[in-house]
Structure formats: C-alpha cells, structure tokens
Amino acid sequence: MRFSVYQESHIGGRKVNQDRMGYSFTRDAILLLLADGMGGHILGEMAAAIAMQTIGSLFQQQAQPFIARPERFLEDSFLAAHQEIHRYRAMNNLPETPRTTIVACLIQNGYAYWAHCGDSRLYWMRQGQILLRTKDHSRLETLIAQGKVDPAERHTHPDRNKLFNCLGAPNSPIVELSRRAALQPGDLILLCSDGLWSMLPDYMLAQKLHENTIVRAIPELIRSxxxxxxxxxxxxxxxxxxxxxxxxxxxxSIISTNTLPIGSITTTIQVQIDPDIPVENGEPDMFNDAEIEKAIAEIRNAIHKSSRITSKT
Structure with a gap:
C-alpha cells in the first residue's frame, strides 16, 4: 500500500479541545479515526479518547496484517467503545455518561469501508469532486430528507446541532456502514468534525484539496x-x-507499507489511556507528562521498526 496522510486540529474559541483524531496502519490495512466529544454533556473529551483507544486497540489486535471482516469489525468496535464509555461512567459514579460522535475508515486491498455515528463526517473525493459523504445523524438531516426543510438552511436552522445518534447515549448506537468503495490513485478520504464542515461549503473542501497538497490545504481550511x-x-x-x-x-511524503514485516504497526492513536483512571475534581488526569512521553516514544519506535517510514502528523 502507498498513501499520504495529514492531520491537524485547532481548539478554536473553546477552553478544551474535545476532538480526537489518529490513524494506524499495518502492512496491509489502514485505520483512520476521528471523534468529537459532545460539549453538551460532561467530559466529552474523555468519551472521545475512550472511543479512540478502544477502536485503535482492537485494530492493533486484529489486523494481522489485515481485518478479516471489515464491516463486522467497524460495527463491533463501535459498540465496544460505547460499552467502555458506559463502564467509565459507572466506575466513576458520574451523573451522566460522556458522549462522542465517531467516524472511522478502514482501507485494505484497495477498498475503503467506513462507519459513523453522529455528525463527524467522511468525504470520498476524486478529481475535485465529492463522490460520497456521510449523512449526519441529526434532527435537521431527518427534516431535510422528509422534505420539511430546505437544504439551504443547513447552516442556520435551529435544529442543526441536535443529534439522535452517538456513542455514550442511553441506547445502543446505530452504526451506519458504507458499501465497499474501490479506490483509485489520487482519491482522497477526508474525516472532519463539525467545527470544520459547518463553516465551509462542501465544494470549497473539495476545491481546496484538489488545488493544493493535503499538507497545505488542511491548515488553510481549518484557519478559514x-x-x-x-x-x-x-x-x-x-x-x-x-x-x-x-x-x-x-x-x-508517500508512505509505503510494502517493506513492513507482518505483525508491525505504526500508529498515532494513543492506546495507553486507561478508562479505569479515576476522576479527580471532576476531571480525569489522562495526559500527564510521563504518558505523553511514553506515547511519543512508542510512535517513534514503531516508525523506526517500519524501515524509517516518513509520515506527516
């Protein structure tokens, strides 16, 4: 496999960045992940981190070096993340369960499979055109589908932030799965939170990514x-x-996994976060200096083992 990848996040005007992103790859499979902790509930950033940890860990366990049943993996890993978030709430006796949206894409054998819960989006682009994008699990999208709201109201309608599907809700999430998508050279897979897509029209996302390298386009889009x-x-x-x-x-800038030995994994997903960590003064101490240094060391070690592969994060 050969691919280029770039990721970036901006805290915006908020006090806490509740978004999480990352990717992992073996010789024959790539996992892209993005979670957006829901600010209307407590500890959204923890829900996002647990979702990333759970799904990333399952990928590392099962991709040997590829996932045998991609759709089943995506659905099962989402449900496992949902259960882990509820377990975290129970262990810490929280008044409510933290919640997060999630979108994931698994790529292997030249095909992409994706799944999502909520309004974190995936776009599949080719030659400046959007071939497909995920549909938000929101009240507004339901009204648009029913013909009760004009699509032009997406950015102004009062129900645009009301979601009916996520990880951590009282009911089990509805995991929406894609069909298998055959990739062609130059195809782009974009995962993004609503802090990006809600401010910029779809055509602008496609245009900027078509006219510029991904390393240049993403920072410009986020700044905009x-x-x-x-x-x-x-x-x-x-x-x-x-x-x-x-x-x-x-x-x-292109990553080639052809020289990776079976069993090796390169990842930017922090999987050392433990949902059993207790909450102190209402906040979990997830990212202390020692854990950050350990994560960096693990990533560097993985990159070194994979024949000095160069990637941009």
Whole structure:
C-alpha cells in the first residue's frame, strides 16, 4: 500500500479541545479515526479518547496484517467503545455518561469501508469532486430528507446541532456502514468534525484539496473555518488520506507499507489511556507528562521498526 496522510486540529474559541483524531496502519490495512466529544454533556473529551483507544486497540489486535471482516469489525468496535464509555461512567459514579460522535475508515486491498455515528463526517473525493459523504445523524438531516426543510438552511436552522445518534447515549448506537468503495490513485478520504464542515461549503473542501497538497490545504481550511466562526468557534479537526496506486512514484511524503514485516504497526492513536483512571475534581488526569512521553516514544519506535517510514502528523 502507498498513501499520504495529514492531520491537524485547532481548539478554536473553546477552553478544551474535545476532538480526537489518529490513524494506524499495518502492512496491509489502514485505520483512520476521528471523534468529537459532545460539549453538551460532561467530559466529552474523555468519551472521545475512550472511543479512540478502544477502536485503535482492537485494530492493533486484529489486523494481522489485515481485518478479516471489515464491516463486522467497524460495527463491533463501535459498540465496544460505547460499552467502555458506559463502564467509565459507572466506575466513576458520574451523573451522566460522556458522549462522542465517531467516524472511522478502514482501507485494505484497495477498498475503503467506513462507519459513523453522529455528525463527524467522511468525504470520498476524486478529481475535485465529492463522490460520497456521510449523512449526519441529526434532527435537521431527518427534516431535510422528509422534505420539511430546505437544504439551504443547513447552516442556520435551529435544529442543526441536535443529534439522535452517538456513542455514550442511553441506547445502543446505530452504526451506519458504507458499501465497499474501490479506490483509485489520487482519491482522497477526508474525516472532519463539525467545527470544520459547518463553516465551509462542501465544494470549497473539495476545491481546496484538489488545488493544493493535503499538507497545505488542511491548515488553510481549518484557519478559514475558525476565522469565519469567530470568538465562539468550535474545535476544528481534519484527517485526510490520499491513496497512491503507482508504486513507481518516489516521494518522501508517500508512505509505503510494502517493506513492513507482518505483525508491525505504526500508529498515532494513543492506546495507553486507561478508562479505569479515576476522576479527580471532576476531571480525569489522562495526559500527564510521563504518558505523553511514553506515547511519543512508542510512535517513534514503531516508525523506526517500519524501515524509517516518513509520515506527516
């Protein structure tokens, strides 16, 4: 496999960045993940972190070096993350369960499979055109589908932030799965939080990513979204992968997994976070200096083991 990947997040005008993003890959499979902790509930950032940890850990356990049943993996891992978030609430006797949206994409054998809960989106783009994007699990999208609201009201309607599906809710989430998508060289897979897509029209996302490299386009799009939203801007996060199908290309920004030994994994997903960590003064001490240094060391070690692969994060 050959691909390029770039990810970036901006806290915006919020006190806490509740978005989480990351990717993992083996010789034959790639997992892209993005979660947006829901600010209307307590500890949204913890729900997002637990979801990332759970799904990322399951990928590392099962991708040997690929996932045998991609759709089943996505559904089961989402449900496992949902259960872990509820377990965290019970262990810490919280008044309510933290919640998060989630979107994931699994790529192997030249095909992409994705799933989502909530309004964190995935876009599949080719030659500046959007082939498909996920549909938000929101009250507004339901009204639009029923013909009761004009699509032009997406950015102004009062129900635009009302979600009916997420991880951590009282009921089990509805995991919406995609069909298998055959990728072509140059195809883009973009995962992003609503802090990005709610401020910028879809055509602008596609245009900027078509006209510029992913390393240049994503920072520009995030800056634009935060600037348009102003002082009350939401966290804005994006993770994008460009699929490369020609092994003859030589480019230091392109990751090639062909030399990876079976069993090795490279990841930017922090999987050392333990949901059993108690809450002190209402906040979990998840990211102390020692844990951050450990995560960095693990990532560097994984990159070193994978023949000095160069990636941008």
């Amino acid at each position: 979204a935060v600037s348009i939203a102003g002082k009350q801007s939401d966290n804005a996060t994006a993770l994008v992968m460009m699929w490369e199908g020609d092994d003859r290309l030589e480019d230091s």
